[in-house]
Amino acid sequence: MSSWVTGEEPVLGTGIEALTPERRRLAFACVLLAFVLDLVDTTIVNTALPAIQANLHAGAPATQWVVTGYFLTFAVLLVAGGRLGDLYGYRRLFLIGVFGFTLSSVACGSSETPFALVLCRAVQGASAAMMAPQVIALIQLMYSPLERVSRMAVFGLVGGLAAIAGPVLGGLLIQSDVGGLGWRLIFLINGPIGLAALVAGWRLLPEGRSPHPLKLDPLGTLLLAAALLALLVPLISGEAAGWPLRAVALLASCVPLMALFWRHSVARTRRFGSALIAPELLRIRSFALGLSMTLLFSAATTGLLLALSMTLQRGLHYSPLQVALLHMPFGFGVMAGVAAIGPRALPRLGRLLPAGGALAMAAGTGALAVAILQTAPAPLPLAGALFVAGIGMGCVTGPLGPITLARVDRGHAGVAGGMHNGVQQIGGALGSACVGSLFFASLRAGSATTAFAPTAVLIALLLGGVSAVAMLLPRQVFAPED
Structure with missing residues (x-):
């Protein structure tokens, strides 16, 4: 994390002075490749979930853990990954992360049981947590x-x-079914790409580390992991098992575990000056509200993509390629919101932009549910609803980071950014758990098309929460703290 966590410039290591413009461009392409590798992996899996479920005979909880396990280990280890880079060097941790990501990707593609796949996905998320912070530090x-x-x-x-x-x-990749590998190709393709990034990183990237690295917080990491597992395990598995007493007790234990995590963070900050999170930053109103928006928004987005892919393939019998092509209007809508609407509207509208964007995404999700419930839904209404939802998403996701960090002092910008990114991953895990559980519970009571309707209601409620929290932000978001 370096300045990603501490707000300081990294110390240059050996070889940085010898970086020619050409070598610097190649080094930039290397870290960009790793960034794309991680991002594509988080979006590509949703398309493959029905095929994975059918091929491995996975139940609903295991299917959800394929998504949730990645988000969980990524969120818990993200800050630790940045601090390890500060301590031992960004290039070294980048290479370790890429190596782990590549190896675990191949292991995912070779998995023969749902448990093995979930375990490999968790290792993949942990590797991404080692790799991702070094990308920013190396830039x-x-x-x-x-x-x-x-x-x-x-x-x-x-x-x-x-x-x-x-x-x-x-x-x-799934449609081509090269060598009869089917869904496995979405993971196996990371092998040669990761190997190329590994070789390029070894040859091209400079050394460097933080002048004042923050200490690791192993106890805080363990407490956060325990609290999140106590929350997610019963949310994913409790309903299918009939909510036994042990599931209820485990769910209830997440509250004292989070309290312990908070007390530990406060005490460690007073004693050592740093913890896994910075509790004092939550006294900044816009930062605390921004994190709340991020949590709700990430949960809604992850839940929508999971439920949509399952509905289109299992309910409307779309092929994986048809599902992928139908996602394109959604993606173009997101890009329009981020690149065209957001930069122009944010200075004028301030908090109204994410508030309105969340409501637009909710409206698009509602229109999507109505279209899916038709006897023979045409692709055009589905694409139109997804485009509207995508524009709404872009109007939230673009300004969300800048709004959250707007009133954070530059000296704390790194740790604040780490907390924001961590909450994004936690929100993704919660979305897979909560929205996914509702979808699969509704699926057991009906069809995939009818199961999408209550799921869309929950997603709309989450987005309504994003809009409501946005309206609590200061009118002039980027003005100094009142």
Whole structure:
């Protein structure tokens, strides 16, 4: 994390002075490749879930854990991954993360049981948590503050394209069924890509680490992991098992575990000056509200993509490729919201932009549910509803980070960004657990098409919560704290 966590410039290591413009471009392409590898992997899996469920004879809980396990380990280890980079060097941790991600991807594609796949996905998320923070740190290492602006703009553009390309690539790979591998190809393809990133990173990336690295917080990491598992395990498995007493007790235990985590974080901050989170930042109203919006929004988005892919394939009998192509209007809508509408509207509208965007996404989700419930839904209404939902999503996801961090002092920008990214991953895990559980419970009582309707209601409620919280933000979001 370096300045991603501490707000400081990284210390240059050996070889940075020898970086020619050409080598620097190649090094940038290397970290960009790792960024795309992680982003595509989070979007490509939803397209493959029905095929995975059928091929491995996975139940609903195991299917949800394929998504949730990745988000969970990513969220819990994200800050630790950044601090390990500060301590031992960004290049070294980047290579370890890419190696682990590549190896676990191949293991995912070779899994023969649902348990093995879920375990490998958890390792994949842990590896991504080692890799992702180093991407930002290495950009800071290689470029001046002014140069970073254009570099990060490239990340935004490529990220939008990758979000569209992920489902399409997944559909193509599953549909092609090369060698009878089917869904396994979406993971196995990471093997050669990851190997290329590993070789390029070894040869091209400079060394560097933080001048004042923050200490690791192993107890805080364990407490957070325990609290999230106590919450997610019963949410995913409790309903299918008839909510036995042990599931209820485990769910109730997440409250004291979170309290312990909070007390530990406060005490550790007073004693050492740092913990896994920075409790004092939550006194900043816009930051606390921004994290709340992020949690609700990530849960709604992850839940929507999971339920939609299952509904289209199991309810409307779309092929994986047809599902992927239908996601394209959604992706283009997101890009329009992020790149065209957001930058122009945010300075004028402030908090009204994410509030309105969340409601637009809710309206698009509602229209999607109505279209799905038709006897023979035509692709055009589905595509139109997804485009509206995508525009709404783009109007939230673009300004959400800047709004959350707007009133955070630059000296704390790194740890605040880490908390924001961590909450995004936790929200994704909660969305897979809560929205996914409602979808599968409704599926057992009816068809996939009828199961989408109550799921859409929950997603709309989550988005309504995003809109309501946004309206609690200061009118002038980017003005100094009142």
